Amino acid sequence: MTIDLGIDTGGTYTDAVLVDQASGAVMAGAKALTTHHDLSIGIGEAVAAAFDGQAASPADVRLVGLSTTLATNAIVEGRGSPVCLLLIGYDPDLIRQYGFERDLVTQDVVYLRGGHDVEGNEVEPLDEAAAREAILARRDQVEAFAVSGYFGVRNPAHELRVRTLVKELTVSENGHPLPVTCGHELTTRLNSVRRATTAALNARLIPLLRELIATVRSTLGALGVAAPLMVVKGDGSLVRAEWAMRRPIETILSGPAASVVGAGHLAGRRDVWVVDVGGTTTDIAVLHDGCPRLNPEGAQVGRWRTMVEAVDAHTVGLGGDSLVCLDAEGRLVIGPRRVVPLCMLASDYPQVVDELRGQVGVRQREGLAAQFVLPQRWTARGLSEADRALLQHLGADPQALTALVDKLRYGSLALRRIESLEARRLILRAGFTPTDALHVLGRFERWDVEASRIGAELLAAQAGLLPQAFCESVVSDVSNRVTTALVSKVLSDEVALPDWEREPAATALLARALGNVPASDLDCRLTLRQPVVAVGAPVEAYLPRVAQQLCTELVIPPHAEVANAVGAVAGGVVLQKRVLIQPLGANQHVRLHLPDGVRDFSSLEEGVAYAQQVVSAQLKTLARQAGANHVEVRIGRVDVNAPVKGEWGQHIYLGTRLTFTAVGRPRPARSA
Amino acid sequence: MADILQKMASSLYDGEAEVVAELVQEALAQGMAPGEILGNGLIAGMDEVGKDFKAGDLFVPEVLIAARAMHAGMDVLRPLLADSDLSSVGTYVTGTVKGDLHDIGKNLVQMMMEGGGFETIDLGSDVEPAEFVAAVREHQPELLGLSALLTTTMVNMKTTIEALEEAGLRDKVKVMVGGAPVTAAFAEEIGADAYAPDAASAVDVARNLTR
Numbered sequence: 082m083t084i085d086l087g088i089d090t091g092g093t094y095t096d097a098v099l100v101d102q103a104s105g106a107v108m109a110g111a112k113a114l115t116t117h118h119d120l121s122i123g124i125g126e127a128v129a130a131a132f133d134g135q136a137a138s139p140a141d142v143r144l145v146g147l148s149t150t151l152a153t154n155a156i157v158e159g160r161g162s163p164v165c166l167l168l169i170g171y172d173p174d175l176i177r178q179y180g181f182e183r184d185l186v187t188q189d190v191v192y193l194r195g196g197h198d199v200e201g202n203e204v205e206p207l208d209e210a211a212a213r214e215a216i217l218a219r220r221d222q223v224e225a226f227a228v229s230g231y232f233g234v235r236n237p238a239h240e241l242r243v244r245t246l247v248k249e250l251t252v253s254e255n256g257h258p259l260p261v262t263c264g265h266e267l268t269t270r271l272n273s274v275r276r277a278t279t280a281a282l283n284a285r286l287i288p289l290l291r292e293l294i295a296t297v298r299s300t301l302g303a304l305g306v307a308a309p310l311m312v313v314k315g316d317g318s319l320v321r322a323e324w325a326m327r328r329p330i331e332t333i334l335s336g337p338a339a340s341v342v343g344a345g346h347l348a349g350r351r352d353v354w355v356v357d358v359g360g361t362t363t364d365i366a367v368l369h370d371g372c373p374r375l376n377p378e379g380a381q382v383g384r385w386r387t388m389v390e391a392v393d394a395h396t397v398g399l400g401g402d403s404l405v406c407l408d409a410e411g412r413l414v415i416g417p418r419r420v421v422p423l424c425m426l427a428s429d430y431p432q433v434v435d436e437l438r439g440q441v442g443v444r445q446r447e448g449l450a451a452q453f454v455l456p457q458r459w460t461a462r463g464l465s466e467a468d469r470a471l472l473q474h475l476g477a478d479p480q481a482l483t484a485l486v487d488k489l490r491y492g493s494l495a496l497r498r499i500e501s502l503e504a505r506r507l508i509l510r511a512g513f514t515p516t517d518a519l520h521v522l523g524r525f526e527r528w529d530v531e532a533s534r535i536g537a538e539l540l541a542a543q544a545g546l547l548p549q550a551f552c553e554s555v556v557s558d559v560s561n562r563v564t565t566a567l568v569s570k571v572l573s574d575e576v577a578l579p580d581w582e583r584e585p586a587a588t589a590l591l592a593r594a595l596g597n598v599p600a601s602d603l604d605c606r607l608t609l610r611q612p613v614v615a616v617g618a619p620v621e622a623y624l625p626r627v628a629q630q631l632c633t634e635l636v637i638p639p640h641a642e643v644a645n646a647v648g649a650v651a652g653g654v655v656l657q658k659r660v661l662i663q664p665l666g667a668n669q670h671v672r673l674h675l676p677d678g679v680r681d682f683s684s685l686e687e688g689v690a691y692a693q694q695v696v697s698a699q700l701k702t703l704a705r706q707a708g709a710n711h712v713e714v715r716i717g718r719v720d721v722n723a724p725v726k727g728e729w730g731q732h733i734y735l736g737t738r739l740t741f742t743a744v745g746r747p748r749p750a751r752s753a
Numbered sequence: 754m755a756d757i758l759q760k761m762a763s764s765l766y767d768g769e770a771e772v773v774a775e776l777v778q779e780a781l782a783q784g785m786a787p788g789e790i791l792g793n794g795l796i797a798g799m800d801e802v803g804k805d806f807k808a809g810d811l812f813v814p815e816v817l818i819a820a821r822a823m824h825a826g827m828d829v830l831r832p833l834l835a836d837s838d839l840s841s842v843g844t845y846v847t848g849t850v851k852g853d854l855h856d857i858g859k860n861l862v863q864m865m866m867e868g869g870g871f872e873t874i875d876l877g878s879d880v881e882p883a884e885f886v887a888a889v890r891e892h893q894p895e896l897l898g899l900s901a902l903l904t905t906t907m908v909n910m911k912t913t914i915e916a917l918e919e920a921g922l923r924d925k926v927k928v929m930v931g932g933a934p935v936t937a938a939f940a941e942e943i944g945a946d947a948y949a950p951d952a953a954s955a956v957d958v959a960r961n962l963t964r
Contacts, residue, residue: 172920175890181921199882199912199919232919274921664908723939725904733904733934735911735942 082136083143084108086306088297089339089645090115090124091150093360093402096646097127099135102143105346105651109135110643117506120293121300128304139305144747146649147322148313148339151293152286152332157383161285162224165189167215168277169239170196170204170231181274186281186385189223191215195239196231200663201672201679204231207239212246220251220259227284229264229277235661236679237265260287260327265676267330268379268388269659275379279388283330290329294322311708311747313648315380315391317342317373318655319747321708333382334391336645340616341366341373341392343648347638348614356563356624357644358617360402361419363563365570366394367611372655395570399562401516401618405555406448407543413558421511424520426453426479427532433511436481437535450543451536452482452512454499471498472507479511513540515559515623518552525619560626564595567631568607595630609633616644654709654745658700660692662737671737685737689718692739700743709745716741757783758794761826765798768818770825773798777829787833792870795826799868807953813861816952820864827867842869843895843963846888848876850909855902858932861952862898869956871896882909882916889917889926895963898955899945901932910935911943918944927962931955 085100098110111130116122132139155161164187173192176182182190193215195207216226226247230240240263251259262283264276298310312325315334325332337357344355351371357364367374376393379386398417408414427433433453440450456475464472474489482499489495502508517533519525534548541551565581568591572579581588592598594607612634615624620637628635640647661674665681673680673688675696682688697714704712717740722732757780764772773795780790802819805811811819845866849859856878863873874892876884889897897917901907910930917923927946930939940948947962949955 175920178890179921179925199915271915271918272921272923273919666905721942723942724936725907725934725939726936730904733907733939735908 082141084137084141085650086128086131086142086145086308087148087343087643087646087649087651088124088128088145089148089336089643089649090120090297091154092336092645095120095123095127096643097124097131098640098643098646098650099131099137100647100650107347107640107643107647108137109133110640110646112643121296124297124300125304128301128306139301140307142306142308144650145297145301145306145308145310146313146319146652146747147297147310148335148645148649149293149332150336152290152329153334153336153382155286155289156282156333156385159383160289161282162288163187163189163222164225164227164281164284165191165215165219165223166227166229166277166281166284167191167193167212167243168229168231169193169207169233169243171229171273171277176274184274184278184385186278186285187227189219193243196233197236197239198232199235200665201232201236201674203236203238207242209242209246212243213250216247216250223259224288225260225262225284226251227262227264227277227280229273229280231273232271233263233265233273233276234269234271235674237263237676238678240265241677260284262287262328267328269661269674270379270388272388275386275388278385279330279379282385282387283328286329287326290332291326294326298322309708313339313342313652315389316375316655317392317648317652319650319652319708320654321706324707330387330389331391333387333389334380334394337364337366337394337396338373338392339648339652340364340645341368341394341648342652343644343646344368344614344616344638344641345371346647346651347616347640347644348636349638350612350614350636353612353614353636354567354609356567356613356615356617356620356627358400358563358615358620358623360400361398362417363397363399363566363617364394365397365566366392368614393574395566395573397562397566399559399566401519402514404452404510405513405515405518405540406450407540408448411544413544413554415515415555415558415562418510420452420514421455421509422514422516422528423451423453423511423532423536424517424528424530426455426511427529430479431529433479433481434529434532434535436484437532437539440481440483440539441535449482449486451539452510453479454482454485454503455479455509455511457507457509467498468502468507471495471502475508482510513537515555516619518555519619519622521548521552522556524556524622556622557626560623560630561595561597563623564627564630565591567609567613567627571609607631612636614638616641618642650747652747654704654707654712654743654747656700656704656707656709656743658696658741660696660739660741662688662692662739664734664736685720685734689737689739696739696741700741704743704745708747709743710747712743712745714741714743755793757785758790758797761790761794762798762801765795765819765822765826766801768815768822770822773822774825774829777826781829781833787830791827791830791834795823795830796868796870799823799865803865803868803953803956807951813857816861816864820861820868823864823868842871843959844874844892845871845896845898845959846874846876846885846892846894847898847900848880848885848888849878849900849902850906850913851879851881852909853901853903853906854878855900855932858902858952859898859900862900862931862949862955865952865956866898866959869959871959882913885913886916886920886922889922890920894926896959897926897928898959899928899930901930901935904934907932907934907939910945914944929955929958929962 099108113126247261248258264280310322311319317338373392380391403416513536520533537548609631721735761776929947949958
């Protein structure tokens with residue numbers, strides 16, 4: 082028996098699945114809490130739990146796939162290693178004039194003379210002496226270099242030269258040079274600023290991803306797994322770990338991409354909408370012909386707009402662990418803050434049930450009822466005196482937020498301090514969540530029902546409802562929000578993202594279509610043409626209503642709760658290269674812009690033939706390096722012609738775009 | 754008071770440069786605001802010219818003569834105009850693309866744009882993509898107008914837009930293209946924001962873009 086092991090880590094939970102290589106069927110799945118301070122613990126627990134009671138052993142694993150949100154999280158949180166960004170032929174005045182410094186990721190930016198023009202001709206020779214000097218001055222201060230040249234995608238000669246210099250000049254005692262990333266390796270698109278952003282982010286993530294992969298490898302080794310490790314890219318395809326370590330930026334949105342691929346695999350469908358309801362967020366994406374649809378504008382992560390083509394996921398701050406509270410007018414507010422559900426808190430700390438009982442019938446500070454704070458492992462680094470005092474005051478057990486705020490002087494100030502500690506993950510908040518509502522309604526029972534029940538009672542009293550009815554309204558509100566998000570996503574793809582709050586007529590129509598205005602004279606229906614596959618946990622509670630509201634089919638596949646981990650081994654190896662051919666002047670000559678330089682030809686067909694031969698071979702080699710077997714290269718060709726006015730002829734030739742796509746299996750083909 | 758503006762507009766339409774200049778002086782002497790003279794006298798007259806040019810009632814030479822009259826009025830008015838009067842509609846930078854020396858069409862559009870109340874800056878003909886980028890940085894216009902009269906130079910409209918993209922400035926300015934061989938489909942293919950088939954409609958297109 083040979084099996085694939087899929088692992089998803091970085092979110093609230095670390096998931097592991099075992100997939101039978103011959104049939105593609107999921108044999109077992111398991112979850113463990115992600116241990117951010119030492120990922121090996123959570124990974125080890127999840128993998129061990131997946132093998133628990135199985136006939137298969139870790140020695141049977143032939144392939145390990147990893148999807149992870151770590152790169153995404155690191156970017157959002159601004160973490161990463163010190164890097165130097167070498168810009169060739171960029172105009173520092175322009176960068177300053179438009180405030181583009183903010184987009185350069187690092188403060189350590191060096192402007193070098195050089196660069197090319199739009200046709201790929203050298204504007205100015207590269208200032209190699211300055212490059213050498215900059216590299217030597219920094220080789221002991223930074224952990225990686227990023228290089229981006231003006232029009233480097235039209236002619237990478239200067240970027241390639243600087244890359245060589247970095248490799249020559251930074252060889253350390255262990256014989257390895259510092260990592261270096263060039264802009265043209267990551268994209269073929271214009272926009273020198275965004276290429277610099279992308280290259281710098283990539284360089285900054287390299288040490289982080291190396292560390293992650295080393296951790297995963299040693300954890301797997303300790304468990305007796307000795308199989309090649311692959312990582313999911315943001316487009317849902319797989320690459321060998323060595324590749325991902327050089328190009329970590331391509332793993333952003335790896336988690337959402339894996340969940341889309343995994344959902345399609347589990348449901349056995351190729352054209353569907355995928356809704357992934359997690360603890361913190363709900364992600365919506367499209368699977369088209371078995372592949373996630375990508376965002377051609379490049380993935381936005383935190384405040385950075387990268388040039389990485391990753392899954393086009395629409396994310397809403399709504400999940401099973403979203404905080405449920407009531408605003409000043411008594412209206413229900415769910416999310417975007419993520420908390421520990423009361424039922425889960427009480428199963429670890431049974432004393433909170435008594436504390437909750439004590440709050441019944443006592444008027445609570447607005448918006449704080451049934452909430453707790455729970456201190457986490459903390460370090461003294463970067464803490465103010467007041468922060469430290471507050472953490473000491475908290476002790477080690479959960480404390481009711483209302484009691485805490487009343488006890489401290491300057492209650493509202495203390496609340497702000499608590500929020501800032503929360504943002505730094507030094508304390509966790511617990512409160513009533515949609516997961517608690519499901520516990521009360523008896524639709525999902527894993528933890529302490531009593532804590533959920535009292536929490537519902539406290540909030541329902543404020544809303545003037547019975548606890549049962551209050552919980553129903555929480556669950557149906559989650560469904561409504563997911564439906565609205567699906568409609569928003571379709572509209573944003575086809576027209577523009579609707580701003581519901583500012584479009585009352587559209588909102589009114591939507592409310593009628595969702596069946597929320599039974600008294601209206603107007604009835605309307607929205608029909609989503611493709612089925613919805615729902616994954617995450619527990620989607621059975623929320624998604625049937627969504628599918629009914631959108632008159633579409635709902636598929637909740639088995640193992641839906643570990644779709645991410647399934648996606649980590651379900652994808653293929655896919656690499657893509659784009660090559661541009663441009664006309665040169667009035668004769669028939671053309672210029673080929675290749676990944677390693679430019680080449681001129683006296684006719685278009687000559688150029689195309691050359692590219693087909695050379696790039697296909699290069700890409701095949703790269704795909705094998707990326708971990709593929711049985712590589713096939715498909716070539717797409719678009720000749721761009723635009724019509725001109727009659728008397729000047731028919732068309733003008735603007736260029737040819739060639740797209741090379743290498744597709745392979747991440748292992749020997751299945752025998753079946 | 755409105756009489757004099759009406760007269761100014763119709764003299765401008767008839768291309769009587771000296772009369773227009775005198776009428777501007779007279780209106781100023783009466784204490785009329787420079788902004789009002791510009792909007793309700795000169796631009797109103799040029800708007801009429803544009804309409805009739807579009808309808809085919811006026812031809813290029815007549816438009817050029819009317820534009821000259823507009824200039825005569827503007828010469829008197831310009832030193833007195835407040836910044837707010839001038840930049841109320843927007844700034845328009847224009848040029849004929851690299852390799853192309855034609856400039857009549859480009860100049861005509863520029864005059865119409867000026868008549869439409871835009872502040873205009875002319876970079877001339879045979880303008881390198883990098884020069885367009887530098888001008889966008891320097892003048893920070895709302896609009897950039899690219900002209901080409903040859904199928905062999907039209908491709909440089911594309912490279913000019915690509916140069917803006919590479920500089921990171923593509924979203925800072927709206928690009929409109931025109932010229933005898935240029936079509937709407939071509940404009941869309943190269944990623945321009947708009948195409949104007951002739952000088953008269955250029956102003957309408959520009960107003961739509963800056964709205």
